[in-house]
Amino acid sequence: MKLSTWMICVCVCLQSSSAKLPEARLHDDILYGIDPYVRPVSDVTKPVNVSVELFLISVIELNERERSMSSLIWIELRWFDEQLAWNTSKYGGIDSSRVPFNRIWTPDILLRNEIGNKKGMQHTNFIDPTVRSTGEVFWWPGKEVKTKCEIDTTKYPFDEQECTLEVGKWYSDDSKINISSDTSKVDISFYEESEEWKLVDTDVKYSTRLESELKFSKNLFIVKIERRSTFFIANIILPVLLMSFLNQLCFVLPPESGEKIGMCMAIFLTFAVFLSLVGNSLPQSSIHMPAYCIYLVFQTILGILTISSEVFILRLYNNPCWHDSCFSRFAIFVAPLLGLSLGPITTKNEEDIVETKTSKGFAEEICRKVALKLDCVCGWLMLCCNLTFTIGFFLFVNV
Structure with a gap:
């Protein structure tokens, strides 16, 4: 009985072994x-x-x-x-x-x-x-x-x-x-x-x-x-580039319009809001600061200088204190440097010349001429600075 049981177990083991997959x-x-x-x-x-x-x-x-x-x-x-x-x-x-x-x-x-x-x-x-x-x-x-x-x-x-x-x-x-x-x-x-x-x-x-x-x-x-870079050019670089050249239009607007400062502030605020929107998308690195960040700082400074120069030019153009004013003295001093003539002076003695130069009509005319000339000079100067820095930025990043 024991022998038969042992033989059955051996047969079952051999059968299960042979039944395994290769x-x-x-x-x-x-x-x-x-x-x-x-x-x-x-x-x-x-x-x-x-x-x-x-x-x-x-x-x-x-x-x-x-x-x-x-x-x-x-x-x-x-x-x-x-x-x-x-x-x-x-x-x-x-x-x-x-x-x-x-x-x-x-x-x-x-x-x-x-x-x-x-x-x-x-x-x-x-x-x-x-x-x-x-x-x-x-x-x-x-x-x-x-x-x-x-x-x-x-x-x-x-x-x-x-x-x-x-x-x-x-x-x-x-x-x-x-x-x-x-x-x-x-x-x-x-x-x-x-x-x-x-x-x-x-x-x-x-x-x-x-x-x-x-x-x-x-x-x-x-x-x-x-x-x-296509996405970044269309959404980050191009808007900043266009708004930067809008600053130069402030110098084209005549002082009599009364909208020069309003236009400058509107452009500057638009630029500031746009910078706050794109600021998070810019790489924040002090080791390798992006040249574009420096370009944005330059455009911000250029916008501040545009507003400051326009404020000074309008103050000079609409000078309320014609007699013995520092703006009048500044206009008389700068006029020859800007190529402006002080006009013919027909008085005979120096006292009359001084009196003519300090008269209201003379000071008013010189201040307005100098203001208009400064408006033109500052506009071209800002445009040249903007073009130079913009061209320099694109040359740097593409070399």
């Missing part, structure tokens, strides 16, 4: 006895050679304030593990199979300049590597990453940025793991264009550093991007 038997065989913390090398003095390739899927955001770049990437890791090789004929011709990443050895590869607590390739949705019958292991972890990026916004919004994704090892030095890249460019086969940034070029470099007499190497995947 891939299940493969996993049982190749993963049996493997320690995921032991490097897959027979000679412990040699490193594990890991090939690293980076696939750029998209550039999500470039944050000028945080000096960071958010992007979606895939990383392809390849290495050989002799313990995972098998004969395909024993397992139904299976040539490759996915295995749990925590059951085999995986390199401690991570993005060294990644921002956040969840660093490393284990914190991804695609963490299970694929093993081939030759023992070659492929791992394609993909994730959205935020990495540090040295951002130079001096030429905003016509700037180009160069961000680096540093792929290296966390604790293993080069004697344990040797990383390399077979290509000189970042793979952009699956790249999706960004609405704000245009991909210009990519590059791959190799870097090594010494730490406590140990060598640590890393691959630098460089991404060069250019800001698409």
Whole structure:
């Protein structure tokens, strides 16, 4: 009775074993006895050679304030593990199979300049590597990453940025793991264009550093991007440019109209309100201050000078105190410098000349002539300054 029971158990076990799927038997065989913390090398003095390739899927955001770049990437890791090789004929011709990443050895590869607590390739949705019958292991972890990026916004919004994704090892030095890249460019086969940034070029470099007499190497995947400036030109630069030239129209308006100061203040307030609206969209950096911010400061100063000069010109034009007034003296002093004639003086002695120059009619005429001339000179001067600084700004950001 006992013998028959034992025979039945053996038959059931053999039947259940033979009923297993080939891939299940493969996993049982190749993963049996493997320690995921032991490097897959027979000679412990040699490193594990890991090939690293980076696939750029998209550039999500470039944050000028945080000096960071958010992007979606895939990383392809390849290495050989002799313990995972098998004969395909024993397992139904299976040539490759996915295995749990925590059951085999995986390199401690991570993005060294990644921002956040969840660093490393284990914190991804695609963490299970694929093993081939030759023992070659492929791992394609993909994730959205935020990495540090040295951002130079001096030429905003016509700037180009160069961000680096540093792929290296966390604790293993080069004697344990040797990383390399077979290509000189970042793979952009699956790249999706960004609405704000245009991909210009990519590059791959190799870097090594010494730490406590140990060598640590890393691959630098460089991404060069250019800001698409059409939106910023239409919504930020062009309105400011048009409003800046409106200031010059204040000098065209005649003083008799009584609207010069009102027009200047209306333009200046419009400019101030617009600056408050676009201020949050400008990069806030003191290290690399955008040239456009300096251009806005210049336009603000130009608007203040326009209002100040118009106030002085109108005060000179409508001088209520013609006799013995500092404005009258100023007009008489400046008139020859502006090429204005004081008019014929037919008096015989100096006392009559002085009396003529201080008379109300004479002072009134000279003050108005000087005011009109100053209005013209200041208008051309402001226009020349505005043109010079505007042309200089566009030449600087496009060189």
